[in-house]
Amino acid sequence: MTSSANRQKFEELLKRWIVMEEGTINTANSLINGSKNPMVKAMIDLLRLDSEKHKHILEAIRLSLDSTVTFSTDDMKVVDSFIEKHIEIEKNAIATAEQAVNMTTLPIPKLLLSHLLEDEKSHDAYMSELNGLKVYMAKDTD
Numbered sequence: 001m002t003s004s005a006n007r008q009k010f011e012e013l014l015k016r017w018i019v020m021e022e023g024t025i026n027t028a029n030s031l032i033n034g035s036k037n038p039m040v041k042a043m044i045d046l047l048r049l050d051s052e053k054h055k056h057i058l059e060a061i062r063l064s065l066d067s068t069v070t071f072s073t074d075d076m077k078v079v080d081s082f083i084e085k086h087i088e089i090e091k092n093a094i095a096t097a098e099q100a101v102n103m104t105t106l107p108i109p110k111l112l113l114s115h116l117l118e119d120e121k122s123h124d125a126y127m128s129e130l131n132g133l134k135v136y137m138a139k140d141t142d
């Protein structure tokens with residue numbers, strides 16, 4: 001963040017984004033009980049739960065703006081064991097999800113599974129990116 005004008009603009013963008021996520025969550029919540037069909041619930045939940053996640057992360061970023069975030073050695077240990085435990089799981093999840101998508105011919109489960117597969121690919125990429133950022137985080141450790 002370079003200037004206070006930028007900072008203000010950035011905060012406004014985060015706020016606007018959070019409002020959009022809340023809109024999705026509210027719409028989903030008001031519709032989800034209208035059907036007892038588990039597939040209808042799953043179709044709505046695919047977005048609703050992502051919106052919950054987006055809102056949660058956006059709020060964490062917003063909170064982080066109020067202080068200088070540094071990473072302690074204990075923080076680094078937590079990140080390290082998270083990466084270590086998770087990096088293989090995400091790769092296995094992709095392989096498993098690919099098989100499941102290919103085995104399904106029913107259009108709705110196939111659609112949902114293919115979105116979950118994309119999520120797994122994104123989780124796998126995220127773990128590599130997080131691993132790459134460890135050097136940056138280590139610069140700020142105590």
Ligand SMILES: [Fe+2]
Binds near residue numbers: 021050051054
């Ligand atoms: Fe979103």
Ligand SMILES: [Fe+2]
Binds near residue numbers: 119123
């Ligand atoms: Fe995953």
